[in-house]
Amino acid sequence: MRIYGVTGWKNAGKTGLxxxxxxxxxxxxxxxxxxxxxxHTFDVDHPGKDSHRHRVAGASEVILSSRNRVAHMTELRGDAEPQLSDLLLRLAPVDLVLIEGYKRDNHPKVEAHRAETGNDLIAPGDPTIRAVASDVPLELDRPVFDLNDTKGIADFVLSEVGL
Known part of the structure; x- marks a missing residue:
């Protein structure tokens, strides 16, 4: 499976990218x-809903299914967070899996960067970051894209993964 990441510090523009x-x-x-x-802690379920009641009752996994979508929730109940490689095995085959976050994992990534956050770039010390998407011009030893150049970044990622 082809994978590519988007990483960066909080409020760098990862989710929008x-x-x-x-x-x-x-x-x-x-x-x-x-x-x-x-x-952070998150929940895709809501108190009072049947699936939430199943989880609270002690179910390890709950699958919620309709004609529009399926959600599979797993309660870790103190177990370790699954590794990215284990999560990828759960996905149905697709052309490309885009991964948001997972800074320390070893897959290729584009770093999203916004100068206003005041955070240093991750790229200079991380060879898995193959390009940077920034809202300001940067001088780096790898490609730098405008953060809003979606077409250019997509071209780069697809070329990197051979699509």
């Missing part, structure tokens, strides 16, 4: 899935 890349790449006829890492 991911959204635009998914739209651009699927618009070209490719199938895309995504994996997003969250550093």
């Amino acid at each position: 991911m959204e635009r890349l998914v739209t651009e790449i699927t618009g070209r006829g490719f199938t895309v899935s995504t994996v997003k890492h969250a550093h």
